[in-house]
Amino acid sequence: MVSAYTGSQVRAAERPLLDRGEGAALMARAAHGLALAVLRELERTGAVYGRRVAGVVGKGNNGGDALFALAEIARRGVRTTAVLTGGTAHPDGLAAFTAAGGRVTEELEPADVVIDAVLGTGFAGEFRPPLPRPAATVVACDLPSGVDADTGTAGAAVWRADVTVTFGALKTGLLVGRGRELSGTVEVVDIGLGPHLPEPDVRSLDDAAAAALLPRPRDDWQKYSRGVLGLVAGSPDFPGAAVLSAAGALATGVGMVRIVAPDEVRNLVLAAHPEVVGSLEPRGRVQAWAVGPGIADDGGQRRALGVALGSGLPTVVDASGLEALGEFLAADPRSRGSAAEPRLGEVLARIAEEGTVAGEHLVLTPHAGELESLLANFNSASDAPSRDSIESQPLHWAREAARRIGVTVLLKGPATVCAAPDGTAYVQGSGHPYLATAGSGDTLTGILGALLATGTHAGGHGSARPVELAALAACIHQRAGRLAAKGGPYGAGELAQAVREAVALFAA
Template structure:
């Protein structure tokens, strides 16, 4: 499991070392790590170092100093290095080393193979205006793209989008959430010796082995009931397809039985697609968990079935129309709700908070945590990066999805996955179940996208392949850097 920290936490972790007079050593480690990453990028775009050009836009603080020391190392390798001083001043020792190595200070950016963005670091706040338009070539951000808030991922409008972000000490929350994720590009983490001083992480990122630990392992003594039975309240005469998609995803995830509740016409559609489903018009029968909400609309009978599921005391995944019937802070930690940003804004408004969708999108971790605390439920906030927050503040961010997952019915599939995992995993925290489900859903989207654009009807087969991949029974699909950050320790 990967861990990420706020910029505030990183600065606090640095404090003991700075008080010991080790600031120069910390900067040297950061600068050398940036230098190594720049060497790799220059070689990738040019094939070699000699004669290459690397430029940097540097601020007057330590962030700019890191870049100047890194460029000094590059200059010693025959790279032509230039720097633009964004505020007319620079870190004195860094600038001296840069110029001594042959680097030149210029008034503006010229042509370069790689441009380093090193104006602002983790301590910056407020609006930021880049001194120049983003160059057309490859941009490497030093620690984080200037103007991105390391704590939240909020960003000024003019922030340069980085192709690579080389961050120091530990992964930052702001590189995973909000606009920061999209602006960071591929993320590389440079160890500068802070590990023993880091506090409890701000957020977590599940890796493949963590997902594998959540998925049920086949046992010889299984039978359909011990394998897990999921109750599904989904579909209505108006939205029958939601029931087909939700049950398909649950079956693909691996439950022993699906009990489906819906009007007769919807049950016929589900049984035509999945004859193994046990379908009826009432929420009766033995289940281990519920998945409720997709496509139920305003159907009165389905609303009553939701109430039965809610009052059952069992774990449940709540989505779509059922989100409008959440009873407030009475879910006792057993529910996973799966809103998108607009739905979460409406939920928060019902809780007395005046929140717009844009605010949720800007600070997803903050609002997911607040909703989880107020509701007593795990919040799985859907978006480019999925944020899963527990009532106690534990949060996971998963960003492995493919953009093609932005399609009608994709959320119904996710609800089926969440419900199935709740039915089959009794000893895993709901927040980790939710994060694992987001990983399975995202990986399925990646698999389905191998054939080009897809609709949600193609996801169930991809879910089955994703499950097999996480269980190590087939090769994994490589994670593309264009879709999710590559988190690589140097």
């Protein structure tokens, strides 16, 4: 499991050590880690001796780290220079730097590696880098200067780092939003904060954590106890979404998929997956529901959404299912609970009136545009965010949506954020841009549906929280996206095979 912390959490963890007079030792450890990373970059591209490293150094401790690192690098026969952006610099760092032969320059001198050390966790407000980004390899000290350590937001001109060496703990801002795009390869240097760190702000499943959440095949499995997924997907105009989500579920592993869909959609699904059973209306027991891919405004499918929402079972709502939810929330209250959609009406009226729903077992899987509509409709929120602000602060808005609506939210994007109503959050950010293809989200809905069906009841593999299974679904989907990309671009129809491979890798 990877844990990440806000800038203030890391600063608070440093506090007791600083109070004990260990500030210089912390800085020495940070600087040493930074120096090793820079030397590695030099070694990767030739010899170390005689090369050039420059620092762009601010007046705070972030600049101090870089000056001590430059001193260590200089002792390896590297020509080191530093531009001091604040006029002054960390006094001990500057003394060590000049004693080791480093030179302070007015302009940034040409270099093989440039250390970005203008600002670290002390950054607040607005920031424009004092110089344009040089063509050299850039190593960011703690975080790219101008990236907000808590949110990952950053101004337009903030430098993109090739490598970010971050101290004490991974910062949340390096996992999400622009911070993720700008930080390159991230390396965490242990400076001894471990015992002082609180519960992490966010987590990310690594391979081991994903494997631990996956069901292990058990001798006592039978198809019903393993978990049955009820899938409400597809409509005459969008039959393919049903095929893709069924494929995602089957490739993840589930006792049975029961599809609810119009005849022509069921026929198509059965032609592709004869093992799926189906009906026009919800029928038979299931352990979880996945609702929404391709259902458009089909009346029957919307009624089925109501059945799923009213069941109290773990339920993933995606795509047109979210639209149905949003439209209803925006509708005249008197039309809620209309005879046409009684169950849906009843459940949604409760959402709207109580400002909450039955809880975290309901997982909404919007992309930024869908979340914008949902939040705009929910309780007619006047402070609803734009799509742009959701994209620049995905963690904040996924959490906010989860809290306001009282559900689990999986917010899709290059990094996918999963948040529970209590603020627990996971970020999974190692997919592949080829995943941005129509129907890719339908596959994800199937994966998550299968995990909810098998993973949240005693007959399955324990009692994982929906937010954990949402993160696991994103993790499997992303791994599948990367595996499939080895063969070049693909359509979502080809993803399911890679989903099986990804599950097999985690289960190995």
